[in-house]
Amino acid sequence: MNSSWKLLVVRGIDIRIHLTFPLILVFAAMSYGQVGGVSGAVFGIVSVLLLFVLVTLHELGHSFAALHYGIPVRQIVLLPIGGLAQLERMPEKPQQELVVAAAGPAVNVVLAVVMGLIAWLLNIPFQAGLQTYSLTFTTLFSFLLIYNVILAVFNLLPAFPMDGGRMLRALLAMWLRYEQATAVAVNIGRVVAVFMGFWAILNGALFMSLIALFIFVAGSQELAAIRWQSRLRRSGYGHAVREVFSPVVGALGPYDSLRQALAERMRGWQSDFPVADNGRYIGFVTEDGLLRAANLYGPDALIYAAMSPDVRPVSPHTDLLDVMGQMARLRVWALPVVEYGRLLGMITYRQIQEFIRSTPGWSQDDTPRIVGA
């Protein structure tokens, strides 16, 4: 991922900040600067950086819980709107999902309680601390305390896909089918999102209205994805790659340049390319990877610069469900098909979708627009 910078590594987990992250610092500097001048702007930046330390600890809470259950964590990405711990897969057992979802807010609850006790024991004038934007211990301590409370309360809202909504889904999934549990949690989340949205609009809270919109859209997408997957499973879907993939596919050679790849891309229907040498599979180039590499290294770089290190080829015998799982995980729309090191062709998400639509008993609205958001 080149859209983010690696900051540090904790227990094998890359902690990265997204390229857009500095926007929130600029925003903080500007809004606090309006009230407090230069020192206000500095305070804005420092307090937002501290807030994101808390967000990182929150995401590490989720991550450590996932690692505890043997679920690898790919990375934690810090975005202007918050953090995101990317797990290799979702916990399968509801109890595990409950613990993983609760572990994030739990970090903030514990920190809030400990800081509250310290404030009480040391007589730190907490409320006065929130009135000024100065870089004093009292002010920063008070803001940290209130940030922890906000992070805990906000994430515990029963609004799927927020942590509270995931906890609710996990609890429901102990009695209901996974799909039903998700539907209930998503619908409750939609109601919360609508109330939140109204409140935000009435109070002119732009950030809050964006989050309400996010909850509404992301919840609906995840529900569609889960419905789609469970329908695939329920219909006893035992189809393999060999029934779907296209054996005739444009491949790139190892000595091709990015310029040649871009020309291929412009020419035809294909946007992702396997790289092969005399039929021997070497790697895979996605459209995103190609454009990104061309931006970074210029069009004359060799195709190696654009190959996706994460893509593992599938075999003709791989189950379509596994293929879709891998596509969703890697956020790619095509995968190379390889057997005994030979490139056989490529399978695309669209092909799978069309294949499934052509089987009896499938209607148009069974198909989600986005899978694996």
Ligand SMILES: [Zn+2]
């Ligand atoms: Zn969380």
